[in-house]
Amino acid sequence: MNFNLSEEQGQIRDSIARFVAENYAFDQRNAVVALDHGFSTAHWQQFAELGWLSIPFAEAHGGFAGGPVDTMVIMQEFGRGLVAEPYLATVLLFGGLLQTGASADMQEEFIPRIIAGELQGAFAYLERQSRYEMADILTTARQKDGKWLLNGEKTVVLNGGAAQYLIVAARTAGEQADEAGITLFLVDSASDGVERRVYRMTDGAEVANITLTNVVAQAVIGAPGEGYALMASVVDAARLAVCANALGAMEALNAQTVAYCKTREQFGVAIGSFQALQHRMVDMFGACEKVKSLLYRAVCAAQDNGADARRSLLALKVMTGRAGRLIGGEAIQLHGGMGVTDALSVGFYVKRLMIINTLFGDADYHQQVFAKVGVTGG
Amino acid sequence: MDTRLSEEDLTFQDEVRQFLSENWDAQVAARCNNLATMKEGVEEWQRRLYRKGWMAPHWPVEHGGTDWSVTQRFIYNSERAAVGAPEAVAFGVTMVASVIIAYGNEQQKAKFLPRILKSEDWWCQGYSEPGAGSDLAALKTRADREGEVYTINGSKIWTTYAQYADWIFCLVRTDSSGRKQQGITFLLIDMKSPGITVRPIRTIDGFHHLNEVFFDNVKVPVENRIGEEGKGWTYAKSLLVHERLSIAEVADSKRALGELRELARTEVNGGKSLLDDALFAQRLSAIEIDLMALEFTELRALAAIAEGNQPGPESSLLKLQGTETQQAIQELRMDVAAYYSGTLQGELSAAQLGHAFADSAQKLYFRGRASSIYGGSNEVQKNITAKYVLGL
Numbered sequence: 209m210n211f212n213l214s215e216e217q218g219q220i221r222d223s224i225a226r227f228v229a230e231n232y233a234f235d236q237r238n239a240v241v242a243l244d245h246g247f248s249t250a251h252w253q254q255f256a257e258l259g260w261l262s263i264p265f266a267e268a269h270g271g272f273a274g275g276p277v278d279t280m281v282i283m284q285e286f287g288r289g290l291v292a293e294p295y296l297a298t299v300l301l302f303g304g305l306l307q308t309g310a311s312a313d314m315q316e317e318f319i320p321r322i323i324a325g326e327l328q329g330a331f332a333y334l335e336r337q338s339r340y341e342m343a344d345i346l347t348t349a350r351q352k353d354g355k356w357l358l359n360g361e362k363t364v365v366l367n368g369g370a371a372q373y374l375i376v377a378a379r380t381a382g383e384q385a386d387e388a389g390i391t392l393f394l395v396d397s398a399s400d401g402v403e404r405r406v407y408r409m410t411d412g413a414e415v416a417n418i419t420l421t422n423v424v425a426q427a428v429i430g431a432p433g434e435g436y437a438l439m440a441s442v443v444d445a446a447r448l449a450v451c452a453n454a455l456g457a458m459e460a461l462n463a464q465t466v467a468y469c470k471t472r473e474q475f476g477v478a479i480g481s482f483q484a485l486q487h488r489m490v491d492m493f494g495a496c497e498k499v500k501s502l503l504y505r506a507v508c509a510a511q512d513n514g515a516d517a518r519r520s521l522l523a524l525k526v527m528t529g530r531a532g533r534l535i536g537g538e539a540i541q542l543h544g545g546m547g548v549t550d551a552l553s554v555g556f557y558v559k560r561l562m563i564i565n566t567l568f569g570d571a572d573y574h575q576q577v578f579a580k581v582g583v584t585g586g
Numbered sequence: 587m588d589t590r591l592s593e594e595d596l597t598f599q600d601e602v603r604q605f606l607s608e609n610w611d612a613q614v615a616a617r618c619n620n621l622a623t624m625k626e627g628v629e630e631w632q633r634r635l636y637r638k639g640w641m642a643p644h645w646p647v648e649h650g651g652t653d654w655s656v657t658q659r660f661i662y663n664s665e666r667a668a669v670g671a672p673e674a675v676a677f678g679v680t681m682v683a684s685v686i687i688a689y690g691n692e693q694q695k696a697k698f699l700p701r702i703l704k705s706e707d708w709w710c711q712g713y714s715e716p717g718a719g720s721d722l723a724a725l726k727t728r729a730d731r732e733g734e735v736y737t738i739n740g741s742k743i744w745t746t747y748a749q750y751a752d753w754i755f756c757l758v759r760t761d762s763s764g765r766k767q768q769g770i771t772f773l774l775i776d777m778k779s780p781g782i783t784v785r786p787i788r789t790i791d792g793f794h795h796l797n798e799v800f801f802d803n804v805k806v807p808v809e810n811r812i813g814e815e816g817k818g819w820t821y822a823k824s825l826l827v828h829e830r831l832s833i834a835e836v837a838d839s840k841r842a843l844g845e846l847r848e849l850a851r852t853e854v855n856g857g858k859s860l861l862d863d864a865l866f867a868q869r870l871s872a873i874e875i876d877l878m879a880l881e882f883t884e885l886r887a888l889a890a891i892a893e894g895n896q897p898g899p900e901s902s903l904l905k906l907q908g909t910e911t912q913q914a915i916q917e918l919r920m921d922v923a924a925y926y927s928g929t930l931q932g933e934l935s936a937a938q939l940g941h942a943f944a945d946s947a948q949k950l951y952f953r954g955r956a957s958s959i960y961g962g963s964n965e966v967q968k969n970i971t972a973k974y975v976l977g978l
Contacts, residue, residue, distance in 0.1 A: 209589050209657045211889050277587050466976050486972035487965070493976060494903055501882035502875075508589040523875040578875065579867040 211504055213281060221281045223258060228289030234553050240292050241412035245370035247293045256325030261299055265307055269319040276510040279445065280452040280503065287456025290553070290560055292412055297367030298322060300449050302329025304442040305375050305392060309430035314394070318373070330371035330397075332362035332418055333439060340569040342377075342443065343436055344385040347420065349378035349393060356393060356425040358401075361417065368416025369406040371397055376420065381433050392435040393425035400424075410559040447521055447568050448510060451503055451528040454564045458496045458535050461557040465489060465539045472544070485542060492538050495531035502527050522578040529571025532561035589885070591657065598658050602665045609634045610671045618672055621793055625708070625750045632674050632705040641703050642679050649687060649695065650703045656892035660885060667837030676832050677747070678702040678709035681825050682755040685772065689813040689821050698753075698774070712742040712756035712775070712799060713822070720966050722757070723766045723819060727801060729758040729773060731808065731815075736760075736773065738781075738804040744960070748784045748797035751777050757822055760815050772818035774810040781805075791952035826962060830901040833961045834908025836884045839877055842915045846870070849943060850922050860922060873914045880907055899974035902967040909957040909964060916947075916954040923947040 213221065231251065232240075240248045255261050263278050265271025272278070279300065286295060303322050306315055321327040338344035347360025358378050365374070374395045382389025395402065401423040404416045430438045466489055469480030479485055502524040509517035536558035540547035547554050565571060591599065610631070617627025635641040643659055645651025654662065666673070674680070683702050686694055701707045718725040727740025738758060748754065754775050761769030775782075781804040787796040812821055847870065850860040860866045887900055920927045926944030936942040958964040972978040 209655075209660070209885065209889055209892075211587055211886055213587065466978065470978065480978045483969070483972075486976075486978050487968045489976055489978065490968040490971045493971065494907060497883060497903060498876065498879035498907070501879040501886060504587065504886070505589075505878065505882045508587060511587070512590055514590075520878065523878045526871075526875050527879060575868065575871055575875070579871040 213277070217278060217281050220260070220263070220278065221285055224260070224282060224285035225288070227254070227258075228285060228291065232289035232291060237290060237292065237553070237556075245367075246408060246412050246414040247370075251293050253325050255293065255295070256323065260295075261325055262323040264299060265303065265319050265323060266315075269307075269315055270323050271319070276445070276448055276507045279449050280507050283449045283452040284456040287453035287458075287560070288460045290411070290457065290460075290556055294328065294367040294370065294413075296446060296449060296453075297331065297371070298327070298329045300446050301331040301366070301442060302371070302373070302375055304445060305331060305429060305438065308442055309392065309435075309438040310394075311427075314427060314429070327372055328367060328370045329373045329375070330365050330367045330416075331375050331377075331439075331442075332365045332368065333377040334363050334365070335361060336363055340573040341385055342439065342568075343387045343390065345377055345379050345390055346384055347376065347378040349380050349391055349425065356428065358393060358395065358420045358423040358425055361419045363417045365416045365418055366413065368404060368418055369414040373397060373426075374402075374418070375429060376425070377435055377439060387436040389433050390435040390439075391432045392429040392438060394427040394429055395420075395423060395425055399426075409563055411556065411563050413563070443568050444521060445510075447525055448503075448506055450564045450567050451499070451506070451524050454528045454532055454561055455496070455499050455503055457557050457560050457564075458499060458531065461535055461539045461554065461561075462489070462492050462496055464554065464557075465492065465542050468543055468546075479542075488538050488542065492535045495534050499524070499527050499531045519578065519581055522574050522581065525569065525574040526571045526578060529565035529574070532565050533571075536561045591661070595655075595657050595661060599661050599665065602662050605638055605640075606665060606669050606671060609638070610669050615670065625747075628672060628675060629705045629708075631671065635674060636704055641674060641705075642683065644680070645683065645687065645699075649699050656888040660888060664837045664840075667835075667841050670841060673832070673838075675708070675747070676829070677711050677751075677755075678707060680832055681711060681829055682709050682753075682774070685755070685812055685821050685825050688824060689772075693809065694774075694812070707752045708747065708750045710745050710748045710751035710754045710777075710799075712745060712754045714744045715741060716743050720963050722822075722962075723770065725757055725759060725770065727756070727758045729760050729771060729806070731760065734808045736771075736806045736808065736811070738773070738775065738801040738806055740801050742799040742801075744787070745784075745797045745799045746795050748777070748799050749786065749794070753777060754799065755812075757818050767819045769816050770818040770822070771815050772812040772821045773806055774812065775801075775804065775806050776810075779804045779806070789952070790955070791949045793949070793953060827896075827901050829961050830905035830967070831887070833957065834880070834884060834904040835912060836877070836880050836904075836908055839908070839911050839915060840881070842912070842919075843870075843873060843877060846915055846919050846922065849919065853922055853924075869918055873911060873918065876907070876911050876914070880904070880911055883907065899970055902962075902970045903975075905961055906964050906967045906971075912957055913954050916951045919943075920947045920951045927951075 260282060262270055263272045263274040263282065267273050299322060306318055333342055335346055347358065349356045349358050358376060360378065362376065374397050376393045376395050377390055378393060379389055380391040401421040403419040406414060406416045408414055469485055470478050472479050506520040506524040509520045539554050540558060543552065543554050546552055614627055614631050617623040618631060632641055642650055643652045643654050643662060647653050679702055683699060686698055713722060715725050715727060727738065729736040729738050754777055756773045756775055757770050758773055759769055760771040781802040783800040785798045786794050787798060789796055853860045855863060883904060887904060923941065923944040926941035927948045929939060929944050931939050931945035
């Protein structure tokens with residue numbers, strides 16, 4: 209039993225930490241987020257050159273065949289620096305769906321382009337009414353003249369503005385919210401009938417609401433009607449990834465808060481000398497350690513495909529949401545007036561934690577599922 | 587990063603399960619769980635562990651320990667807790683033994699360790715005093731040396747199981763001139779010494795486990811001193827870390843939570859099981875999630891120890907979160923028992939009372955209140971974490 213990183217994983221961690229130190233100081237990040245689509249294409253090219261975009265993909269396509277631990281390492285370090293580049297949307301979601309479900313020809317066509325940093329993608333699954341039930345899909349796909357025509361609206365599509373290609377979840381059979389009858393389609397976002405309304409999230413990420421009117425799909429990913437299992441497995445991996453991202457953000461926010469309380473003086477002493485504040489910071493540290501323990505638990509279980517995998521992941525997502533709220537709220541409070549300004553990065557970390565809570569289902573949602581799963585993990 | 591069990595570990599797990607199924611029988615369990623027979627029951631259970639060579643897994647092999655890996659220790663502890671068997675009483679085998687092994691001389695090791703291993707001596711801990719609780723270093727019990735004998739005067743309080751003890755390990759003051767942490771000496775005292783009086787403390791849980799211990803001109807030979815005079819605080823601190831790790835009781839909480847779940851399943855409210863009550867399910871799952879985190883926090887601490895690191899200030903967080911979880915389970919169990927939780931069963935059987943676990947639910951709740959106070963209160967653990975982990 210060990211919780212150590214391999215030599216290669218340690219190198220990846222160090223190289224991302226170096227990138228963050230050199231490129232993601234407060235002002236640098238603000239400049240990146242202000243760019244078109246909210247990220248730097250130069251950084252993205254650097255990611256490609258450093259091999260980071262290849263890590264989760266199969267070796268046959270030029271990938272590194274990385275597993276959950278590798279993704280955790282990358283996303284945790286990105287979280288520390290609030291890195292804005294769309295690794296989640298393009299590599300883990302869009303790329304993950306291709307890697308898991310696409311035909312060999314499609315993989316050969318698209319995955320090397322993702323690895324080279326030439327292609328931005330997005331996964332369009334949410335709809336206005338769906339809230340946290342991913343199977344609640346009204347967008348339809350029907351066949352006409354041997355082609356699939358898509359109609360409907362997708363909301364809050366991560367990286368939806370920059371994506372050249374979309375993977376769209378649409379209903380080909382069944383009733384609203386049925387898991388059966390969902391099919392995934394590859395769509396060129398420049399196709400006729402694709403209308404994008406682009407906006408930003410509070411953490412600077414660009415998203416889009418996408419209306420599809422008789423859009424011709426380029427291909428089906430996986431088997432028709434069986435898209436739900438495919439998206440569920442890729443979204444589970446993404447849940448782990450965003451929790452790792454949150455842990456990095458929590459660690460950075462805790463360190464920043466402790467450092468601030470050591471230097472900020474009131475009543476002639478550093479405010480960190482006050483017991484009332486010390487105990488709050490211990491609570492923040494304790495919450496962060498719970499997330500770390502559940503992350504290690506979930507990552508190890510995912511790696512071994514163990515019986516504990518599902519419960520651990522659900523528990524992790526609950527804890528990440530709850531701990532994020534606690535740590536975020538306390539970090540603002542302990543920074544006093546400065547905590548509510550845009551002059552420090554505190555607020556940006558807190559926003560990131562808030563958004564991660566909502567991604568793929570919030571803490572309450574996951575706790576309800578956890579309670580239903582019971583002790584058997586079934 | 588890897589938490590899979592090896593073939594060797596799985597074989598070991600089978601061996602542990604077999605040992606427990608053969609040795610943790612209903613009779614010894616009943617004796618351990620009844621206050622009147624607890625001491626004899628626990629001693630019998632510990633002798634079975636001793637015969638198997640498992641009484642002191644964490645000791646060096648030369649003194650009768652095992653060379654178990656961290657994973658094996660984790661497996662043993664999980665399996666032990668899963669069947670409801672107690673840990674060996676910590677005061678001897680875990681606490682004073684770790685100090686004797688680390689700081690005692692050869693004669694002390696030869697005299698005390700084999701008797702602890704065979705459960706021939708029952709130990710208790712003389713740390714807290716009426717004026718020295720969280721501020722332990724403020725202790726005043728005096729030891730005045732004359733030739734080869736110390737004379738002890740003063741009193742200790744909150745002494746668990748002093749009524750059973752053959753020996754007490756004590757922090758006493760041998761010098762008041764310097765900082766209060768200096769001038770403290772670690773002594774091993776025979777409870778049969780003239781001048782020792784034990785007085786029980788009645789507690790809110792209705793059990794008798796706490797006592798006051800009074801020392802009136804008690805004579806202790808200098809050979810019963812651990813290490814150097816005036817260095818007792820250093821020795822005591824190393825022991826506190828072990829104490830905190832054992833207080834977390836993560837595996838035992840897992841069993842307690844499993845029991846609670848089964849109790850709730852059969853409690854019916856408005857025609858449906860409590861498990862189907864949304865509010866109850868929310869409280870139960872919140873505790874389960876905390877406990878799942880705690881299990882891995884403990885594993886992380888054990889893995890660090892296995893790599894040669896001493897258990898450090900992180901043990902404070904385990905104590906803190908471990909006792910919070912214990913108390914949350916006790917509280918929820920009391921709520922499951924509903925208004926029966928306030929009953930005093932007395933001579934009535936559970937069937938006559940109408941509820942099988944009501945009487946113990948509230949007792950366990952009240953007994954559990956002590957866990958966030960002993961071993962250094964949880965607020966003290968927060969102070970330690972703030973200072974040594976966060977650097978505040």
